[in-house]
Amino acid sequence: MHPEHVLDTKNDQKMARKELKSGKMGTEKVAGDLGDCSALKKDNYWINEVDALFMEVLKNPRLRNFVCVNTNGAEVLCDISRYLAYIMTAEEVSERLRMPLSEVTPQCFDIVHEEQAKELYGKLVAMNGLEHIANSKIPEPPTYTNGWK
Numbered sequence: 355m356h357p358e359h360v361l362d363t364k365n366d367q368k369m370a371r372k373e374l375k376s377g378k379m380g381t382e383k384v385a386g387d388l389g390d391c392s393a394l395k396k397d398n399y400w401i402n403e404v405d406a407l408f409m410e411v412l413k414n415p416r417l418r419n420f421v422c423v424n425t426n427g428a429e430v431l432c433d434i435s436r437y438l439a440y441i442m443t444a445e446e447v448s449e450r451l452r453m454p455l456s457e458v459t460p461q462c463f464d465i466v467h468e469e470q471a472k473e474l475y476g477k478l479v480a481m482n483g484l485e486h487i488a489n490s491k492i493p494e495p496p497t498y499t500n501g502w503k
Contacts, residue, residue, distance in 0.1 A: 401464075403493035404471050408434045410488070411478070417488055424481045433474055442466060 411417045411434060421427045447462050448455040450469075472495060478484060485492045 400493055400495060401468055401471055404475055404495075405438070407478075407488075407493065408438055408474065412438070414488075417484075420484065420487045421478070421481065426477070427481070430474070430477050433477070437470055437474055 411421055412431070418431065421431055424430075442463060444455060444458045447466050448458050450466050451458075451462055453462070475495060479492060
């Protein structure tokens with residue numbers, strides 16, 4: 355893979371994220387890209403809910419303050435903002451899963467993304483009273499995903 359191709363891929367990912375956040379890319383385009391992959395949508399349901407929860411924690415001043423005053427709360431807020439803004443590279447996925455770079459697939463990215471979400475989720479739900487302050491049900495993590503616990 356040529357270095358300029360890697361840069362193009364990273365830029366494409368950044369542009370796609372910006373389009374999704376700004377609302378320029380409509381939901382019909384995203385749904386059209388996914389097609390009728392109900393299994394894919396079902397597998398990603400929890401991760402989408404958790405990502406939305408993390409976004410809500412950062413957007414909502416009441417939630418943000420609640421998290422901040424808890425033990426290691428400022429660190430958790432920083433971790434959440436880094437998690438939401440960071441774009442993983444294939445090299446990082448390869449290193450984290452301890453596998454050759456040539457074997458990294460989109461499913462590998464999903465596995466690492468889910469691992470990171472579970473780590474942050476664990477820190478967040480360890481704070482007593484979060485569900486009460488959030489005034490909504492906190493999504494439960496799946497017990498068995500991607501073929502491993």
